[in-house]
Amino acid sequence: MAYDLIGKNFTPPDVRAKVTGKAKYAEDFRVDGMVFCRLLLSTIPHAKIKRIDVSKALAMEGVLGVLLPEDLVPLEDPLMPPVLTDEPKYIGEPIAAIAAVNETVAEDALEKIEIEYEPLPFVIDPLESLYPGGPAARTEGNVGNRANIELQTLHWTEEDFASVERGSMPKGKPAVEWSAGDLDAGFANAAYVVEETFVTGSNPHHSMEPRTAMAYWQNGKCHVYGSTQSQSMIVLGLAQYLGIEPADVVYVAEYCGGGFGSKATPYPIMAVPGLMSKKIGRPVMMRISRSEEYFLGSARHCLQGSVKLGFNADGRIAAADIYCLQANGPYFGFPDFLNSAQTLGACYSPLATRFRGVPVLTNTPPAGAQRGPGQNQFACILEPIMDRAAEELGLDRLAIRMINAPSDSTLLDARQSPMTSAYLADALQMAAAEFDWDNRKLRSRQRRGSKVTGIGIGSAMHTGGFYGFDGLVRILPDGKLYIHTGVGNLGTYSYAATSRIAAEILKYDWDDCVIVRGDSRKHLPWNSIQAGSNTSYTQSRTNYVAAMDAVAKLKEIAALDLGGAPDDYEIDGRRVFRRSNAAVGLSYGEAAQRAIDLAGKFSGQEGPEDVNALTKLALGGIAGTGLVGVAKDSADVGGMVATFTTGFIEIELDIETGRHEIKDYFAVCDAGTVIHPEVLAAQINSGAVMGFGMACTERAIYDPQNGLPGNTRLIQTRPPSGLDVPPSMTAFGVDKPDPSNPVGVKGMGEPPMGAGASALLSAISDALGGHVFNRTPVTPDMIVNAANGRLQSNGPLSVFTA
Amino acid sequence: MSDIPTKGASPQYFDAAGEGSGLANKRASRRQFIKGVIASGTAISTAGLVFGGLGGCSADSPPVNVGGVERLLSLNVNGQIRRVDVLPQETLAMTIRYKLGLTGTKLGCDRGECGACTILVDGVPTYSCSMLTQSVRGRSITTIEGLEGQDGRLHPVQQAFIDELGPQCGFCTPGQIMSAVALLETNPNPTREQARVALSGNLCRCGAYDNYINGVMAAVGRV
């Protein structure tokens, strides 16, 4: 279908402020009388606080107040992370906050707090907790997760652990189990069976902007300036942490300096300035330092597990058996471990699958969703194993991926959901053509001195959209279209590209459109979190339904004023006019004025019953100002929206130093219709860059003896710099529409990272003659060890290692 | 600020079994704790903290200065002479952001690792988080706010970064631009590789390096 705006490049409205320095992030706001607060963080991985005495701190000149756990609204869910705690469960957990005229005074006052801990058992390694009598990260249990897995106690038997001596994953009683298809038959008839024990490292999110927040109270409302990917969705959780009604929260998040999953939902610490401000009656700024980000800034879950695959002679995966533990951190975490099977299912559609897993609580800083949570870790493990299987079966490495690529009949997860579309096979073919696979693969393993060429392929997936949120647009008497979006601004510009769907439907000139966002006072509708690769899909749906509602109202108003039926009218982006006689009509501005006169549903005084309370609130704020288009996107999409990316890479690996250089990277994504080509390519490339770090340099380490973190600086778990990426990168989209979306688009943000990471690991394994590490990251010393046939310093099951 | 929290008190652990011997051994003897708690006396660097009078945002609070006395300096910032009270340990990033109100310069790490705070000192790209304000007296300082012309015209590098869609989240962008401006001042015709090296001190977690380098190359000839 031919569109005027969709599929065309444009400059998103917020870019200019980013290059001039005018874009305001949380730490850039100043308010009269603003003071600062600093946090007291636990020095112990698990303890009860027996005594805390803040009197000396409070007596200091310049100290304005203290916030303690007792000041907080109690949380009902024990797995929900609290704002402050009197039972710290990891080193770096906030216990108290002190406000002072400046940070130096606050910091000195923290030193004056007297605190006595009663240390409790703690655990870093998930397996250790599952041993009979093993330590529990929580006094109430050792297993739990937000995926409806209640806080509970689980221990395996001595016999379950027998395999540990052989370095292979023990598999005791799982907390979650599902299966589909005939697993036994699949393995029994397989031509090749492989079983590997694996560990994937945790790595910090490293958002460049630390999670600073500033807050004050005015007229009974708490105004919070925060750093979050999302907008509307933040208000509810933040209100809960503040102990007030959502209507009493003013939330401003116009820009967010990176989140990657760690700022998608409200995080507890962002409530501290609001709570403190209420106590001391002053605006409070809480700056979070880079070091503190390693405790408060989230990280990817570390996975520990095994994967067994049975292949038919043609390379088709007949059976897959996954066991996956996850180091959950002490709170609800994210269900990364479950997503391992989702990746395998979506990218390789095994004929039979069994998944078993346990989210084990650990006394490590709370981990959470990071770009492709679970999917990307598992892709890193899977791709080198697929390469080995191809080699064992005498198949081409592209061919084994093609034969297993998903089809219309592929079903995912415990629920065995179909996908709304899955064009991974097209992506593989397009990327292979661009990469010149047939010729380039001949370079694989060629050696010049210490340098060996490695060729790799990696694919990854993620869910790519939600439904059920609300859309809100307004045409004002000035004739312009105001698109209200509550999704947030995480930096991918999808808020802008999806706003253009409303403009497209109303046939607007883009210059006559204004995106309204970034501040809850601007009457923003109930929109999704901006995460989970969902914005493009979800927001295009909400903007579509709101625009369709506006079109219907334009035609209704024209029919009311000028006679005939609404269907007799047509729009052209400026006017609504009679089909049979274009001279009879109203300009959009006139129609907006008529909507105000007519009131009721036309101007937002009345709205649909099924929209969210937050949307109703927004509607109340704009009622009577123009023609309002508002609707809930309620249609069921009939399956899981899935988005894919595949990457092809050529590297040169120096087997003497263990360092690699990326020569070329090509990637193609299946994200449905491409709505903003420039951003699509940027996301594919930059996601791969993040993946290169995950594959080779980034990891969180903890000392198992004391629970101490081994990295609290960027350099200790280094994200890629501009010199770690190929000199240029190529990326594009399959551009086949998804049938369940009104314009055919799907989300796309997360798989590019998994594709980049797993393609790089596939290439490193290739350069080493097919060596499979079964671990991320793959560091230079591991490469040198492998190249020299030496044992690795890490055991197959060790976690959080350097 | 210290890396690992040490405020208040620290525990000592005692490992009865001699740990580190692998998982199978761990269950045999759980580590034991000695509850002896010792007071910590960690020295904290105050360079990265907000201190002093804060240029108006704490106007009504008592002046509480720690670690020295403020001294009135004249700084040449973006072509203007700015008079400002500065503490001996105050970093240029703090002065710029909190006393001069120029918040376009970002703090990503406050310890010389990320480049978000990059500004120009006499044309040389400099991490302002790692430079003391007192050391730049008499030198010419340019921040991101100083690039735009008086008529609102963007610097060619800024315009090129828009055209090539350099920024994603935008937090590293001012730093990237300052490094690019410095490069093109000294080398108006860089190769792509030279541009990569010139910007390699500016981390971008969004990974937008390819677009940023496209921006630098697009600005060549426009400066």
Ligand code: FES
């Ligand atoms: S803030 Fe100065 S280098 Fe990171």
Ligand code: FES
């Ligand atoms: S654009 Fe986000 S850190 Fe560079």
